[in-house]
Amino acid sequence: MSAAADAPLHTLFLPFAQGLLRWPPGPVLFLRAREGWPLREQGQVAQLDCVQSFRPFAQALERAGCTVHADIPQGDPRYALVLVLPPRQRDEARALLAQALAHLAPGGIVVACQSNNEGARSGEADLKQLAGLGGNLTKHHCRVYWTAPQHGGHDDALAQRWAKLDAPxxxxxxxxxxxxxxxxxxxxxxxxxxxxxxxxxxxxxxxxxxxxxxxxxxxxxxxxxxxxxxxxxxxxxxxxxxxxxxxxxxxxxxxxxxxxxxxxxxxxxxxxxxxxxxxxxxxxxxxxxxxxxxxxxxxxxxxxxxxxxxxxxxxxxxxxxxxxxxxxxxxxxxxxxxxxxxxxxxxxxxx
Missing domain, CATH: 3.40.50.150 (Vaccinia Virus protein VP39)
Structure with a gap:
């Protein structure tokens, strides 16, 4: 996918560009990561732990200097910020949101983005149900949405159920x-x-x-x-x-x-x-x-x-x-x- 065509990736970074969210110090987890100029413009490529199982996207991220994993890094790491580009398939997307929540450090936030015709409203509703909603923005026919800072107040039972939705x-x-x-x-x-x-x-x-x-x-x-x-x-x-x-x-x-x-x-x-x-x-x-x-x-x-x-x-x-x-x-x-x-x-x- 060309960077110019990747509207969800561009919109994902909008809350940071507008000053609604602050980029934290330390590493950031990016689930279903894709490479593009917003990553380079943010100037935080070296901080990203990118998880991407689709080989062409993984190779593009590697060429850009990102650390890329086919799955979540081992050792149960915790992050102050987890970025997510949820897929279209809803069970897989819900499992991914639960996975994002499981790797948050205390006070961390999850930020996700989807195009409107790829389930953005459903994704936002799912995150709200799972962990509460801190805000949202729409642009480029996409919706970016995020949690408030998390201090363990999410629905843990629901998160555990959703984490199993995409199990083999x-x-x-x-x-x-x-x-x-x-x-x-x-x-x-x-x-x-x-x-x-x-x-x-x-x-x-x-x-x-x-x-x-x-x-x-x-x-x-x-x-x-x-x-x-x-x-x-x-x-x-x-x-x-x-x-x-x-x-x-x-x-x-x-x-x-x-x-x-x-x-x-x-x-x-x-x-x-x-x-x-x-x-x-x-x-x-x-x-x-x-x-x-x-x-x-x-x-x-x-x-x-x-x-x-x-x-x-x-x-x-x-x-x-x-x-x-x-x-x-x-x-x-x-x-x-x-x-x-x-x-x-x-x-x-x-x-």
Missing amino acids: RPVLGGRFTSRPGVFAWDRADPASVLLAEQLPADLAGHGADLGAGFGFLSAEVLARCPRVTGLDLFEAEGRALALAERNLAPLAGQVALGYHWHDVTAGLPRSYDFIVSNPPFHTPAREDRPDIGQRFIAVAAQSLRPGGRLFVVANRHLPYEQILNDRFGEVRVAAERDGFKAIVARKAGRA
Whole structure:
């Protein structure tokens, strides 16, 4: 996401810019942190403990000089200020607010911001219910809201319940473990189901799953294609990748499995006999980005061995045909259903 487009990040710092809140001395915790000029303008980059599990955002923060963690720093640290950019999924957002409250030092405050069309009013109401409301501001079609200084007067029982709302749990009849906030977290995504149905039983060799999520499509590859000898899962969202590793653990002794917290758009480290992918076409901040899926296809073409096959699924309207035809020797639509298209493309160079 470009800094100019990140209105919630800009609005998050508005109470400090207007003098309504003071930046405290010492470290500040920033949950679901994103990089942008407001961080640099605040001049406190070195103070931030940033928690970000989405790899491209984490890398941008690292380049800016922030300390970045995939999860809350160990040792139960406490902070005078916790900044939060809550996600759209409400259970995940409530759990994040409870987590923010749990890491406040006495007298500390939580400051959160969301865009109006991503649940800002609900988020504000949730924080008010959990810990009371100290104030709010609106700008850039966003709402920033914060607690009064906390001295242990919050609803502790509610905080404990909310902290468990995004906990991993069984889904799909217990076949998988997932959690709120992960893509299609409580169901088999119909696009991935459609693609899995097109996988040939004779698929063989070492493959990759680009954008693996909690591991549904990888599990289908291993269940349907007994000649597969290895599979590398690439996923930018660390919370999803941890679930995928948990879900595929029973198969670890049968095939070589690799798990990579990785931004696929940056390229892959090796070549593959086949690649499967249900690529994303927006960022976690809901920014519409069909170019991400196009880049997944380009990277797959670069990383396949001659004659290797790509199995990709997408919404029917997404503009993938030109890049597929430009990068592959053979392209065919294998199936269409419910607004999705499953495409098989073979790289030229081997019969």
